[in-house]
Amino acid sequence: MEPKMVRTSPLPARITPMIDGVIDSTVAANATYEQDLVHLARVAMAGRSQDVQTLVQRMSRRYQRTNETLASALRDLLRSAPSLDAPMRGFGNAAQVPLDGDSRLPLIRSDHLGPAVVPVLAPEVAAQVEQLRDEHRGAERLALSGLTPSRTGLFTGPPGVGKTLAARWLAEELSLPLLVLDLSSVMSSYLGRTGSNIRKVLDYAKSSPSILLLDELDTVAKRRDDSAEVGELKRLVTVLLQEIDDWPSTSLLLAATNHGELLDPAVWRRFDLVVDFPLPGPVELEKAISQYCGNEAPEALSFLVRVLSGSSFADAERLVMSARRRAALSGERLFDVLLGLGQDRLRLMDSATRLQIALDLVQDGDLSQRRASELTGVSRDTIRRRQREDGL
Known part of the structure; x- marks a missing residue:
């Protein structure tokens, strides 16, 4: 038995303008949302907290008819918004923030x-x-x-x-x-x-x-x-x-x-x-440096871990962030900048420490003798002689 064909008739002429009107109003609403979002972001980034609150109040009134859900959410946000008097009010603490009796500054x-x-x-x-x-x-x-x-x-x-x-x-x-x-x-x-x-x-x-x-x-x-x-x-x-x-x-x-x-x-x-909380060891330093680098220069990790031995996480983060800024401004590879900053730290170390770092890099197979010599400033002859003495 053949399936019946369902005939469709064209939309009445009066429907088409209605659909076009809905589409136009939707586009206009989206444009309004975008404008408000940009304005709100601009005011917030300028640090004008009172203006942010005023703008949110206006938005809640504006969207009352067109988007009740959004308007309601904005009103709830205004009711629970932190202030200098009660910054934790949003977490259920409505008590006034204690102030110093002399300066009247928050404690x-x-x-x-x-x-x-x-x-x-x-x-x-x-x-x-x-x-x-x-x-x-x-x-x-x-x-x-x-x-x-x-x-x-x-x-x-x-x-x-x-x-x-x-x-x-x-x-x-x-x-x-x-x-x-x-x-x-x-x-x-x-x-x-x-x-x-x-x-x-x-x-x-x-x-x-x-x-x-x-x-x-x-x-x-x-x-x-x-x-x-x-x-x-x-x-x-x-x-x-x-x-x-x-x-x-x-x-x-x-x-x-x-x-x-x-x-x-x-x-x-x-x-x-x-x-x-002790100073980080090699394993912790490697994880932290990788996190700070965003896995952009994994080949520099072993060198940096040794150069930063005995340093804190804060020291490691400062070095990596300095390298990332320099690389972004100069267009150099982050790897090259990190090696350069590592060499700057090496120059402040005594010769015995630099020799040990060079030996560790070569022994672990991370770098060749030539590359280890270039980075640490220790001659290849010195590296070879020490390896022979150590039976390596």
Whole structure:
């Protein structure tokens, strides 16, 4: 049986103009969206926060009839938008940000730098940081066993090894706001107010779930037996210890210090977890440099790892970013620029260190004797002689 053919008739003449009108209105709406987006981006990049808010208000009214969903979303954004008075309001903390009594400046700032970069950490450090995350994610399971997550953690180690980055990563993983204590603001010109400032900051951070980072803890938590410190600063340590003891398990208090030896012994005992961040080893340095380079110059990795041995992540990032800027401006290959900057660092090293780097590069098969000699400034005869002495 043959299928029946369905006849289609042309659209009535009156329908065509209606369709054209819909298309024209859609195109016009898209053009309006694009114009508003460009205008909004321009104002935001100029740092004019009040103008941004005004523009969003206008957009919410403009789209009320044509796009109710968008208009509603913009109104919700305006209601929850952070301000100087309550930057964490969007996270459920409506308390007013504590201010210094003298300068009237905020005593605390929120860290909003976008998605956190996964920190490159030594395995033992990564395991401790990840457990801290897992404890807070699994707070309900811990409660079934009568346990609570670690409330406080102390990060120690030299500058530039990932302490602040780890705190930022934890905040991202736990979907909590990261609050950073501005110690320069907390230290009041009137010492009697410093303890009050710290109490206000900690009370604010405890008022809703968050992560509070006390950076450079040694600035305020020095040893109480230090004869160079006045009595007020010693009392300040006592205030800080009392506040740490009262920290709720719904939030996380982190502290970072580059000089653990300056901390009062009682401070160490108050923290549930102490994590020592060492300088990165070769494996961690290679991962970090590859991340900074964006895998653009993998052939330079082994050379840079050896040149940067004993350096921090921050040192490595500065060198790579300097090379990337220079390469972008000059049109040179990033590989060549990195090698040049590495050679600049080599010139500052003693001859024994440069010889060892040359030997390592040749022995691992990364470079020929000639290339290793060119990069390190060590003669090929010296490299050969040392290899014979070492039986290589």
